[in-house]
Amino acid sequence: MRNRGVALILFGTAAGLLVWWLVAGAHVFTMTSRLVQVKDELFGTTVDHWEKAFIPGLEVVGPTMLILISVGVWLLYRDRKRKTVSTIQA
């Protein structure tokens, strides 16, 4: 039962990572800065400036999700195996 709970948390974290990646712009590569628009009152326009930011890329999110899901599946498999063994013993 404990394994199953941990597996669900891992699947939830993987789903959360996927949502974060999609919301952040679904970038292939992780970005360490992003462009933000700053208003210039004198000219009545906006100018783009780089600002430090961490935007996850697929090369970070992909393997992390794969590890989380793999561990979750392994925990579920172990939990199921243990249950089967205890049922046979009973």
Next chain:
Amino acid sequence: MKKYFLIIALVLLSSVGISRAQLSVSSGPKVATINDKINQNQFVWLSKAPLENIQGTSEGVKGTITIDPKDLSKLTGTISTDVASMKTGNGPRDSHLVGPQWLDANKYPQITFKIASVTNVKVEGNAATGYATGTFTMHGVSKSLLIPFSLRYVPESEKTRLRAPGDLVMFAADFDIALKDFNVAGTDGVVGSKVGETIHIKAQLFANTAS
């Protein structure tokens, strides 16, 4: 008869005034130098591709523009940017971008646009729009481009002096370039999938008339 002659003369004079594309600033020709103290001079570019959209900048912009507020159609100048200053928000990608397979900063260190002529100038107060025809050089290839632009002329004041001396001028332009026109092939299969075949460029340039 005299009355009609006067009316015709007035109409002719006013039409000459309109066609000269004159800003509401009374001064002769001036050389405006691009100056980062006024604001960040840069080309912001966008690559739209099926797998990824990439936004980046090219900084290290230099150049001079000769501008006559009394006749904007005489505007000329040269603007250049350092290829090595390109940023995309990801260090390894920046290195690839300026590397030999893409823009090759070592061999072609600058991208330049030399304005040859300006047409279709429309003025409203101290702002204007028009089309600049010139030679755009990138990756060792020069092409003639027609670029729509807008400019805003801000005469020297207490406020402008806080940034730079002299009158201030802002130029903005939006245009597209096709990578294949400039022999930028990139790595196999990347152009068209991860990098757009056409790059949209937005120029934001700030210059002052005092050296």
